[in-house]
Amino acid sequence: MSSEQSSKKRVFSGIQPTGNIHIGNYLGAVRNWVIHQKEKENFFCIVDLHSLTVKQDPDELRRQTRSLAAILLASGIDPSASTLFIQSHVAAHAEGCWLLNCVTPIGWLQRMTQFKDKSVQQETISAALLDYPVLQAADIILYDAHEVPVGEDQKQHVELSRDIAQRFNHLYEHEFFVVPEPVIPKSAARVMGLDDPTAKMAKTYAHVRGHAVRLLDEPDEIMYVFKRAVTDSGREIRFSDDPERAGVNNLLEIYKAVTSKTPEEVERDFADARGYGDLKVRVAEVVIEMVNPIRERYKTLMEDPAKLDRLLAIGAEQAAAVSVPKLAEMKRIMGLVLPGESR
Numbered sequence: 001m002s003s004e005q006s007s008k009k010r011v012f013s014g015i016q017p018t019g020n021i022h023i024g025n026y027l028g029a030v031r032n033w034v035i036h037q038k039e040k041e042n043f044f045c046i047v048d049l050h051s052l053t054v055k056q057d058p059d060e061l062r063r064q065t066r067s068l069a070a071i072l073l074a075s076g077i078d079p080s081a082s083t084l085f086i087q088s089h090v091a092a093h094a095e096g097c098w099l100l101n102c103v104t105p106i107g108w109l110q111r112m113t114q115f116k117d118k119s120v121q122q123e124t125i126s127a128a129l130l131d132y133p134v135l136q137a138a139d140i141i142l143y144d145a146h147e148v149p150v151g152e153d154q155k156q157h158v159e160l161s162r163d164i165a166q167r168f169n170h171l172y173e174h175e176f177f178v179v180p181e182p183v184i185p186k187s188a189a190r191v192m193g194l195d196d197p198t199a200k201m202a203k204t205y206a207h208v209r210g211h212a213v214r215l216l217d218e219p220d221e222i223m224y225v226f227k228r229a230v231t232d233s234g235r236e237i238r239f240s241d242d243p244e245r246a247g248v249n250n251l252l253e254i255y256k257a258v259t260s261k262t263p264e265e266v267e268r269d270f271a272d273a274r275g276y277g278d279l280k281v282r283v284a285e286v287v288i289e290m291v292n293p294i295r296e297r298y299k300t301l302m303e304d305p306a307k308l309d310r311l312l313a314i315g316a317e318q319a320a321a322v323s324v325p326k327l328a329e330m331k332r333i334m335g336l337v338l339p340g341e342s343r
């Protein structure tokens with residue numbers, strides 16, 4: 001590693017390959033990875049093992065994993081600045097999870113909002129669903145990541161990763177793991193569903209027409225979905241935290257994030273709008289402009305799956321170069337005998 005690289009802050013983030021990636025994922029997370037990648041040392045991980053915590057169709061999971069890799073590259077993740085890899089390619093994550101399980105009180109996991117939300121949706125709750133945040137902690141802390149750029153919904157999980165890192169440090173060796181910080185964007189940290197602005201836009205519902213704008217949607221579809229977005233019976237186009245006006249607020253938030261304008265500039269842009277119809281069309285237009293080049297680059301990347309696989313293999317190698325030695329040191333600290341240690 002060059003000295004220039006080592007002086008940069010280390011970033012780790014992850015995204016599940018299942019469900020349809022939407023503008024909430026992009027604006028809340030992926031775009032921020034791309035924007036800051038040159039200033040940091042980055043690890044971006046397609047967390048296929050996390051997807052397995054709920055039932056998946058094996059063929060579909062395989063297809064979506066490759067497709068997500070292409071979407072991330074098409075979104076601007078640059079392999080010369082960032083390590084992009086598939087979680088299951090680096091066995092240290094699953095092993096690290098086991099070791100961290102041994103220092104994590106079960107009560108910490110039972111309190112997690114996502115566990116409570118997801119478990120009511122399942123017929124059978126897997127042990128892995130409860131354990132989900134411990135694997136996430138392993139992802140992050142095996143890389144000694146300082147920063148974890150995520151949307152608002154992941155704040156609790158990153159805070160748990162902090163708690164786990166601190167507990168390990170306290171139990172075994174002071175300052176062994178870097179204690180990571182969540183980095184939540186100022187705009188679009190929580191993009192809401194277009195069909196229901198009181199619920200977060202979610203990958204699992206992105207197949208329901210009208211709920212989300214998916215990154216690969218064609219312009220006609222995006223326009224259709226925005227035109228049908230739920231608003232209210234008023235006319236005023238202003239930011240507001242009134243739950244009754246959450247639909248309009250969500251549209252303005254999306255516009256603000258896409259254009260990187262201030263709230264005042266955004267409201268000024270709509271001062272001449274003729275009602276919500278106008279607002280919806282203009283928001284759709286800026287979103288279409290944002291996603292068009294991503295969709296085109298995606299199509300090109302998917303034409304060469306062998307190249308994609310090569311990039312992911314290099315990514316896994318680079319990731320393992322960091323996490324495998326860290327895991328070995330962790331094992332030693334915990335009292336495990338390393339293979340060939342006495343030789």
Ligand code: AMP
Nearest residue numbers: 016024025028029150151189190191201
């Ligand atoms: P996931 O879809 O759970 O794999 O999330 C991938 C990333 O997108 C995480 O950083 C999430 O916090 C972020 N994210 C997911 N949904 C939203 C949303 N509706 N608004 C903003 N960020 C989101």
Ligand code: TRP
Nearest residue numbers: 012013014015016047136139154
């Ligand atoms: N749980 C995260 C989500 O659903 C994905 C994730 C897994 C992650 N490991 C991570 C995010 C490590 C940040 C860092 O969005």
